[in-house]
Amino acid sequence: MEHVSILLVEDDPITTILTKKVITACNADTELVCTKNGQEALDYLSAQNAGTLILPDIILLDLNMPVLDGWGFLDNFRKHINTYTKKVALYICTSSTAPRDIMKAREYQFVKDFITKPLNQQKITDMLRVL
Amino acid sequence: MKSRVSNQVLYALYGAVAGLFFPFAATLLHAWLKHAPLSLHTIAEQQRTEDLFWIIDMAPLVLGTLAAYIGKNRDFYENVLNSIPSDIVVFDKNHRYLFVNPSAVKDPAHRKKMIGMDDFEYCAYRNRDSKFAEERRNQFHIAKNTDGGLKWEETIKDAAGNPVTNLRRFYPVRDSNGHMKIMIGYALDISDRKLLEEKQEVLIKQLQKTNRQLNDFSNIIAHNLRGPLGNITSIVDLIENMDDVEQQKELISYLKPCTESVSAVFNQLIDSLHVMHDVEIEFRNNDLATCLKLVRNSLDLEIKQCQAKISTDLSLAAEVYGPEKYIVSMLHNLVSNAIKYRSPDRQPEILVRTMNEGEEVVLSVADNGLGIDLHKHGDNLFKIGKVFHSNPDSKGFGLFMTKTQVESIGGKIWIDSAPGKGTTFFIMLKKGK
Structure with a gap:
């Protein structure tokens, strides 16, 4: 498997640490970048897209976050999706199981899947396999 | 004293009441009463047959018998109308009283006097507000132009001050050409049903x-x-x-x-x-200045640290009615939020004021802080665990609890905010008693 870059958008520090550990436990050649909310993630992506760095292969996006939540990030991401030089696999990764959230996520066609927390090795391995 | 019914009313009511029970007999009797003597004379003059003259000779006897019969029936129907425990009134086409039963107006003297009056005259006679007459006149005109009449519910207070709800109806009675001859008004006391409905609601x-x-x-x-x-x-x-x-x-x-x-x-x-579910919590009048003093004391350190300027304008309403610990807790949460989400660019200014809104008081806490984008976060503002600024002290519990407290005592909470300008929270509570 080739080198895979992952962008995590998550405000909870414990979840961030545990996600790192789960990804590490998968023994894949991965690189994880962590941002604390939707705005930080957008800033990171726009810097990446300026051409100096490489866009991530996977985005793991939480929904409930301060400053700019997951939905706000998706709205902004959609506006700029055509300008990105590479296709990014975006997964919503949330503790919500509300049908309303699941339905709303379907409105964003570029969202690859709606994953309920916690993330485990199996879920990460599946993401890497279908990349 | 019973109410006397005029012939016009009696005929109409005969038709209405008798029509329900024995339509054929009632129609015959009605027609006979109006036309029989004339028709018999006409027939006698035209036919000139001797056979018919004995009928005319016998007419006084027949009519006498019939008059006694009608009188008996008239008393019967009057008795029925006067004994019905519902208000029944009959108006002529000009909205003047033709008949009022004792249930509608108890005093026989008033009942007698009001025959021939309209509601304006009746209100003047009884020293009542003419608004009642205007209202009834409007309802009369509306009912006059309908087929099925007009129905409405009306709640008034009885002599003891208890609310009495009546289901009222104006029902126009028309002739064969569709012209309104009389208007029947009746009312049913539905207070018990209303009370049950209210309890059900x-x-x-x-x-x-x-x-x-x-x-x-x-x-x-x-x-x-x-x-x-x-x-x-x-x-x-x-x-x-x-x-x-x-x-x-x-x-x-x-x-x-x-x-x-x-x-x-x-x-x-x-x-x-x-x-x-705290049904036993004590409600009382709360002096807002005293509540605010408690809040200032508990937030003293934070207020001093950021040099927050807190001003008040409680001139319009100084007290609110509710549980003291909730009122203090609400104020504490809102003032604490105003400090927590202050703008780094200016000295925090917080204004606590009150406004009157009928029987209620609107308490507002306005700040010049960071503000919040209500288009983005409006739906989630009062939900538990929702935070909107990256403040390490934010847990998303404060506004959830404030809303819970406000709603548990029958109040309302809402917000006005603009990013970069500030936020105002409004809480509607019962006025001090």
Whole structure:
């Protein structure tokens, strides 16, 4: 498997640490970048897209976050999706199981899947396999 | 004294009442009463047959018998109308009283006097507000132009001050050409039914509220406990698949914040349930200046640290009615939020003021802080665990609890805010008694 870059958008520090550990436990050649909310993630992506760095292969996006939540990030991401030089696999990764959230996520066609927390090795391995 | 019914009214009421029970007989009798003597004479003159003259000779006897019969029946129908425990009135086409039964107006003298009057004259006679007459006149005109009449409910207070609800109806009676001859008005006392309906409505509202609370409660559990519980599951999974003792120790250290988080949400939910179902909490008048003093004392350190300027304008309403601990808690949360989410660019200014809104007081807490984008966050503002600024002290419990407290005592809370300009929270509460 080739080198895979992952962008995590998550405000909870414990979840961030545990996600790192789960990804590490998968023994894949991965690189994880962590941002604390939707705005930080957008800033990171726009810097990446300026051409100096490489866009991530996977985005793991939480929904409930301060400053700019997951939905706000998706709205902004959609506006700029055509300008990105590479296709990014975006997964919503949330503790919500509300049908309303699941339905709303379907409105964003570029969202690859709606994953309920916690993330485990199996879920990460599946993401890497279908990349 | 019974009410006397004029012939015009009696004929119409005969038709209406008799028509229900014996339509054929009633029609014959009615027609005969109006036309029979004339018709017999005409026939006699035209036919000139001797056979018919004896009938005319016999007419006084027949008519005498019939008059006695009618008189008996007239008394019967009058008795019926006067004994019905519902208000019955009959108006002529100009909205003047033709008949009023004792249920509608008890005093026989008034009842007698009002025949021939309209409502304006009647109001003047009884020294009543002519608004009643205007209202009735409007209803009369509306009913006049309808086929089925007009129906409405009206609640008034009886002599003892108890509310009495009547179902009223104006029903126009028309001739064969469709012209209104008379208007029958009647009213049924539906106070008992109304009381039951009101009780039913309160129960339905309570049920809806409980259902909503249950729904909110399950959503809160799903959203706010799943996160930390999921982390605990991850930690356990990782520990199971790990041999390195040091790494296992590190993972165990992460369990504490997770369990603390579960515990905090759980406690907050229990507190909110207590608020929702605390039926024994004491309501009293609360002097807002005193409540605010308590809040200032408890936030003294924070206020001094950021040099927040807190001003008040309680001139329009100085007191609110409710449980003291909730009023203080609401003020505490809102002032504390105003300090927590202050703008780094200016000195925090907080204005607490009151406005009157009928029987209620609107208490507002306005700040010049960071503000919030209501288009983005408006729906989630009062939900548990929702934070909108990256402040490490934010847990998302304060506004949830404030809303729970406000609603548990029948109040309302809402917000006005603009990013970069500030936020104003409004709370509507009962005015001090």
